Amino acid sequence: MIGSSSAGLIGLLFVVVTLTSGADRAQAERGQALYLTPSVVHFAIVLCVSAIAVAPGLGVALSALLVGIAAAVGLARAVRSSIGIARPRQGTPAPHWSDVWMYGVTPAVIYAGIGAAAAALWMGAAGAPFALAALLLALMLVGVRNAWDLITWIAPTRGANPPPG
Numbered sequence: 001m002i003g004s005s006s007a008g009l010i011g012l013l014f015v016v017v018t019l020t021s022g023a024d025r026a027q028a029e030r031g032q033a034l035y036l037t038p039s040v041v042h043f044a045i046v047l048c049v050s051a052i053a054v055a056p057g058l059g060v061a062l063s064a065l066l067v068g069i070a071a072a073v074g075l076a077r078a079v080r081s082s083i084g085i086a087r088p089r090q091g092t093p094a095p096h097w098s099d100v101w102m103y104g105v106t107p108a109v110i111y112a113g114i115g116a117a118a119a120a121l122w123m124g125a126a127g128a129p130f131a132l133a134a135l136l137l138a139l140m141l142v143g144v145r146n147a148w149d150l151i152t153w154i155a156p157t158r159g160a161n162p163p164p165g
Contacts (some may be wrong), residue, residue, distance in 0.1 A: 002050060002133075002136055002137055009043050009147065015039075016035065022093065022158055033084050034084045034103070035081075035085075035103060035146070036150060037148055038077055038078065038081045038103055038146070039146045039147050039150070040083050041073070041077045042139050042140070042143035043140065045070045045071075045073070046139055046140045046143070048065075048070055049067050049132070049136055052067060052070075053129075060121060060122070060124070061122060063121065064118045064121040064122035065118075065122070067117070067118040067121065067132065068115055068119065068122075070114070071111045071112070071114040071115035071118055072111075073111075074114070075108055077107075078103075078105075078107055078108035078111055080101055081103050081104040081107075082104025082108065084104055085099045085100045085103055086100050094126075098164045103146055109148060110135055110138050110139045110142065111139075113131070114132065114135045114139070117132040117135055138148075
């Protein structure tokens with residue numbers, strides 16, 4: 001269920017991208033790299049791990065390995081976002097205090113948990129699938145929160161600076 005929800009949310013993020021039309025290209029690209037791309041990555045990882053969980057014929061070891069790889073990719077993306085948001089470029093407004101926490105630190109903690117759940121799955125721990133499911137749900141909810149944050153920030157500022165012309 002959360003896999004298909006994530007797939008739908010990825011599609012909705014493309015609508016968010018259209019809201020950035022007319023914005024300064026360099027600023028929009030930096031914002032997409034630090035804010036939008038992580039949300040897409042979160043949803044894509046939830047979708048992929050959900051697909052791994054229901055794929056017929058995958059053994060536990062291979063499933064755990066693939067989930068671990070997904071967790072490592074997500075963790076790297078979350079760390080990159082944390083660093084990028086924490087170091088704003090000169091001449092750009094300072095990020096909101098919650099940005100580093102919700103776009104970087106919280107997802108990083110969830111990805112570390114997903115990695116631990118993958119290891120527990122590998123070792124045959126009985127609660128590992130339930131922990132993995134809870135962590136995927138948490139990751140999807142963080143992604144929803146972040147997508148909502150983006151929309152509520154982009155939409156009001158969209159008309160504030162009309163494109164030259």
